[in-house]
Amino acid sequence: MTVAEKPKPESAIKPFDKPAGGLSALASSILCLREQGIIGKGTRTLLRSNQPEGFDCPGCAWPDRNPHSTFEFCENGVKAVAAEATARRVTPEFFAAHTVSELAQWPEHDLEAQGRLTTPMRWHAESDRYQPVCWDEAFALIGRELRALGDPDRALFYTSGRTSNEAAFLYQLFVRQFGSNNLPDCSNMCHEPTSQAMPEQIGVGKGTVTLDDFERTQAIFIFGQNPGSNHPRMLTELRQAARRGCPIVVFNPLRERGLERFVSPQHPLELVRGRGTPLASHYYTLRIGGDLAAVTGLIKAVLEAGAQDEDFIAEHCAGFADLARTVADVSWSTIEQGSGLERAHLEQAAQIYIQSPASIICWGMGITQHPRSVATIQSLVNLLLLRGNMGRPGAGACPVRGHSNVQGDRTMGICERPAPEFLDRLGAEFNFQPPRAPGLDTVGAIQAMADTPGMVFFALGGNFAAATPDTAKTHAALRNCALTVQVSTKLNRSHLVHGRQALILPCLGRTEMDRQANGRQAVTVEDSMSMVHLSAGMNTPASSELLSEPAIIARLAKATLPDSTVDWLGLVENYDRIRERIGRVVEGFDDFNRRVRVPGGFHLRNAARERDWRPVGGRARFKAHAPDPLPAHQSSAAGLLTLTTVRSHDQYNTTIYGMRDRYRGIAGERRVLFISAADLQRLDLPAGTWVDVVSVWHDGERVAPRFLLVEYEIPTGCVAAYFPETNVLVPLDHHEQRSRTPASKAIPVRLRPISAVAP
Numbered sequence: 001m002t003v004a005e006k007p008k009p010e011s012a013i014k015p016f017d018k019p020a021g022g023l024s025a026l027a028s029s030i031l032c033l034r035e036q037g038i039i040g041k042g043t044r045t046l047l048r049s050n051q052p053e054g055f056d057c058p059g060c061a062w063p064d065r066n067p068h069s070t071f072e073f074c075e076n077g078v079k080a081v082a083a084e085a086t087a088r089r090v091t092p093e094f095f096a097a098h099t100v101s102e103l104a105q106w107p108e109h110d111l112e113a114q115g116r117l118t119t120p121m122r123w124h125a126e127s128d129r130y131q132p133v134c135w136d137e138a139f140a141l142i143g144r145e146l147r148a149l150g151d152p153d154r155a156l157f158y159t160s161g162r163t164s165n166e167a168a169f170l171y172q173l174f175v176r177q178f179g180s181n182n183l184p185d186c187s188n189m190c191h192e193p194t195s196q197a198m199p200e201q202i203g204v205g206k207g208t209v210t211l212d213d214f215e216r217t218q219a220i221f222i223f224g225q226n227p228g229s230n231h232p233r234m235l236t237e238l239r240q241a242a243r244r245g246c247p248i249v250v251f252n253p254l255r256e257r258g259l260e261r262f263v264s265p266q267h268p269l270e271l272v273r274g275r276g277t278p279l280a281s282h283y284y285t286l287r288i289g290g291d292l293a294a295v296t297g298l299i300k301a302v303l304e305a306g307a308q309d310e311d312f313i314a315e316h317c318a319g320f321a322d323l324a325r326t327v328a329d330v331s332w333s334t335i336e337q338g339s340g341l342e343r344a345h346l347e348q349a350a351q352i353y354i355q356s357p358a359s360i361i362c363w364g365m366g367i368t369q370h371p372r373s374v375a376t377i378q379s380l381v382n383l384l385l386l387r388g389n390m391g392r393p394g395a396g397a398c399p400v401r402g403h404s405n406v407q408g409d410r411t412m413g414i415c416e417r418p419a420p421e422f423l424d425r426l427g428a429e430f431n432f433q434p435p436r437a438p439g440l441d442t443v444g445a446i447q448a449m450a451d452t453p454g455m456v457f458f459a460l461g462g463n464f465a466a467a468t469p470d471t472a473k474t475h476a477a478l479r480n481c482a483l484t485v486q487v488s489t490k491l492n493r494s495h496l497v498h499g500r501q502a503l504i505l506p507c508l509g510r511t512e513m514d515r516q517a518n519g520r521q522a523v524t525v526e527d528s529m530s531m532v533h534l535s536a537g538m539n540t541p542a543s544s545e546l547l548s549e550p551a552i553i554a555r556l557a558k559a560t561l562p563d564s565t566v567d568w569l570g571l572v573e574n575y576d577r578i579r580e581r582i583g584r585v586v587e588g589f590d591d592f593n594r595r596v597r598v599p600g601g602f603h604l605r606n607a608a609r610e611r612d613w614r615p616v617g618g619r620a621r622f623k624a625h626a627p628d629p630l631p632a633h634q635s636s637a638a639g640l641l642t643l644t645t646v647r648s649h650d651q652y653n654t655t656i657y658g659m660r661d662r663y664r665g666i667a668g669e670r671r672v673l674f675i676s677a678a679d680l681q682r683l684d685l686p687a688g689t690w691v692d693v694v695s696v697w698h699d700g701e702r703v704a705p706r707f708l709l710v711e712y713e714i715p716t717g718c719v720a721a722y723f724p725e726t727n728v729l730v731p732l733d734h735h736e737q738r739s740r741t742p743a744s745k746a747i748p749v750r751l752r753p754i755s756a757v758a759p
Contacts, residue, residue, distance in 0.1 A: 013665060014665050016257060016665045019260075019261035019276030020258040021262050021265055022263030023263075028075055032078055032082045033082050035082075038082060038087055042078075045081055045538065055510050055536060055537050055538065058080045058162055058510040059079075060076070060231045060233070060403070061161075061403060061405070061528040062233045062400070062527065063527040063529045064531075074235075076232050076652060077233070079650070079657045081511060084116070084489060085511050086116060090114045091118050095121060095131065099129055100496050108466060108493060108655075109658070111490075112490055112657070116506075117491060117504060117506035118543035118546070119543065120134065120138050121504040122138065122501075122503055123501065135547065139559035140559055141483075141503070142485060145483045146560050147560065149454075153179075153180050153437075153439070153440075155458065156184060156440065156445045156448070157171065157180070157183055157458050157460070158185060158464055159183065159185040159459075160461030161187070161401075161403025161404070161405055162404060162461050163409055163461055163549060164523035164524060164549065165532070166579065167460065168412035169578060170550055170578060171414070171460055171553050172413040173566070174556065176435060178561065180435060180439060181436075182445065183414050184440055184445040185406075185415075186462055186653075187406055187410055187414075188443070189469075192368070193368045193738070193741055194368060195739075196374055196739045197377035197623075198381060199615070200616070200621065201622070201623055202381065202613070202616065202621075203608055204606055206399070206530055206604075207397055207398045207400075208398075208609045209398045213360060214237040216394030218357050218394060219246060219360070220241055221360070222251070223367050224251070224745075225362060225400055226647075227364075228649075229649045230364065230652075231364075235264075238259075238279050239262050247352050248280050248281050249280070249281065250280040250284065251286050251294055253285055253288045253720070254712065255283065255714075259279055259280050260280055260283070261276045261277065261279060262277055262279055264276075284345055285714065286340050287717065287718060288717075288746060289371075289642060292379060293334070293338030293339035295376060295379040297343070298350045298353065298383055300332070300335065302353065302383070302386055302387065303386075305354060308320075312387075313385070316611060316620050317622060318619040318622070319621050319622035319624065320622050322622065330627065338630055359394075360394070361380050361389075361397060362399075363380060363398075368736075369743055369746070371736055372736070379623075379625055381623075390609075390611070391610060398528075404525055404527070408526030411586060412586060413426065413585075413586070416438060416441050416444075417439070430565075441740055443733075443735055443742065446468060447477075447732065449481055450477040454481070454482040456483045456499075457481050458485045459487060461487055461507075462494075463492040463654040464494050465478060465492075465493045468742075469744065470727075470731055471724075473732055474497075475497045478498060479497065481500070482499055482501065483503070484502050485503045485505060486504050486505065487507050488504060489506065489509045489542075505552055506547075507547060507549050508537070508541055508546050508548045509537070510535060511537045511538065511539050512539045512541045513538060513540065514548045516575070521574070522534045523536075524579070526604070529603075530606060531604075532595075532601045532604060533596065534596055550572045554569055555568075579593050588605055640696060640748045641719045641750065641751070642748060643718075643720065643726065643748075643749045645721060646720050646721070646723070648660070648661035648722050649663055654724050656670070671721075672708045673707040674714055674720040675709055675710070675712065676713070676715065679716050679719070680709065680711060683751065685709055685751065686709075687710060687711040690709075690754050691707055691709060691753050693752075694729075694749060694751070696749065697748070699733075703729075704726050704728050705754075706754065730743070
């Protein structure tokens with residue numbers, strides 16, 4: 001049955017009145033395994049997920065609580081594992097039956113649902129089909145195209161956050177030996193503001209807390225994050241904190257069930273009763289983009305109460321006077337207008353913070369994808385420093401990253417602006433001169449491909465065509481390339497939006513056995529709290545033709561760099577050899593092979609956690625920021641709304657597992673727009689109306705057609721919808737001021753009712 005012949009799932013909009021987790025999560029997990037045809041295999045595989053002798057879940061980067069626990073997975077982890085371990089296959093026969101033009105009409109969910117790729121494929125323009133190609137021929141083609149460029153910076157090398165430390169290290173080494181720092185990655189589109197903001201203040205760009213701190217903390221503040229869908233294992237920590245009386249204070253524009261109440265599937269009595277544990281003690285639905293104003297209000301309330309930690313500030317900090325002066329000059333009316341919250345509510349939250357002897361502040365992409373995300377994150381760090389909540393048990397910064405090794409990839413050198421010290425060590429270890437000129441980030445890569453015909457784009461994982469902003473411009477840019485190459489496990493949009501030549505290189509997944517010349521191999525990953533541990537798959541590979549990511553990179557380098565003195569193929573015979581070289585290049589990885597074999601791995605040193613401020617000149621630094629006036633498009637006179645893009649519960653980044661968003665009460669439909677009752681009344685648009693969503697920007701309008709209006713608890717003037725369907729609305733130059741992360745959480749839009757909707 002073709003996609004066109006499939007019956008469309010029946011749409012249903014029904015509010016969800018149960019806690020997150022619980023029996024509904026168990027039922028969803030079982031259904032997922034059944035849909036993939038792997039009830040038995042899937043169950044066996046899950047029991048090895050996040051275990052010392054098993055594999056790291058290919059989902060989120062939340063750390064493991066107990067390396068010897070039997071169950072260390074969540075509902076969305078089940079979906080990620082089941083999608084990879086699926087019984088379904090995308091064979092050469094599948095590609096023979098479908099042209100690329102036909103597949104390009106399929107929705108993301110149907111592409112994902114076809115299963116695992118089995119064979120290297122090359123696109124042929126004459127037939128508009130992918131056809132099998134042998135590995136040697138594929139690598140020879142890539143090598144020829146790269147060498148023919150003349151200028152190494154005419155090539156772009158993208159990286160996904162699921163790539164292992166070993167693959168990431170080899171990849172950046174290859175790219176730099178090729179002569180470029182063009183290493184755009186998924187971090188450019190998510191936590192880049194975190195990586196830029198925090199080092200300027202505390203010398204590190206990573207979280208300063210561990211899971212032990214969640215056991216000791218006296219207050220948890222959560223900004224712009226929906227852990228119920230994006231990091232469900234975090235709910236266990238929040239449940240334990242709430243049950244011992246720890247306040248959990250949430251600032252988020254949408255009411256999210258996963259922050260309100262949770263039933264742990266690992267507690268049978270709670271599971272049977274179904275009532276669950278209330279999580280958020282205080283929930284503030286601030287205006288989209290109002291976080292900087294809200295945090296400024298919290299800081300102002302602390303200072304007006306005289307509750308700053310004078311001793312900590314005097315001993316450890318610089319810049320306090322400037323911060324105090326800047327915040328004093330911001331009026332409460334400006335803060336209220338910018339945040340959409342009342343002064344009394346902000347003072348209430350500040351009082352909780354003041355009364356807590358140890359507080360953790362968490363944030364997600366609801367903070368990082370705004371025009372002033374760096375300023376907002378630095379203000380969150382200011383708030384922590386203000387009361388000495390850095391380097392104290394139970395306290396600190398907790399940026400919650402997404403994919404399971406997105407932090408490790410950056411540690412391994414996947415960065416378009418590498419530190420000179422890193423390049424010095426890399427060059428000394430491998431006897432070459434790495435390029436020093438900054439490379440291109442994701443936004444710069446899209447613009448370069450659009451402006452320069454004939455570039456080469458190589459993607460180590462990910463789904464660049466779907467994940468990026470300004471969809472029409474991104475797709476045109478990719479089609480402007482001489483060659484596009486995708487290293488993938490599943491069929492996705494990026495295989496169908498390609499250059500004049502295109503290759504699909506299928507690779508092993510996280511759950512699969514990796515056999516090299518010296519036997520079975522394990523890779524390593526780094527979680528959101530800087531724990532580094534081994535990951536070894538257990539399943540027979542989906543196809544005998546699959547290669548591991550390190551093997552693909554080694555053979556690519558061998559085919560492209562004939563004069564390289566690196567023994568590329570020798571390194572991948574035994575991944576310990578890669579780790580030996582990592583240990584001599586990457587700070588904190590000395591004695592890597594021994595330390596990572598301890599059950600649970602090892603924790604990378606974090607100077608700020610030890611109150612060692614030498615990386616920032618000996619003192620932690622306050623960075624003063626004032627919120628901007630309310631943007632013009634948010635005034636009632638403008639008649640515009642502010643759109644934030646979100647994931648559904650059946651989704652991880654651009655991977656669409658199903659058509660359900662259980663906690664928000666949506667089934668069978670993804671083109672929905674969440675909007676307040678007040679805005680529905682003001683616009684005279686009843687819930688259930690179909691509209692086009694039109695973004696308004698200096699260079700014109702962009703349209704995302706056919707969205708169903710769904711009434712939801714969200715501030716007036718604000719709306720929300722799923723990506724990647726709404727990425728088309730995000731202008732390429734609408735990005736964070738310093739880090740250039742696309743501002744996908746703050747898009748000015750208007751709604752255009754449509755009278756008829758195609759079936």
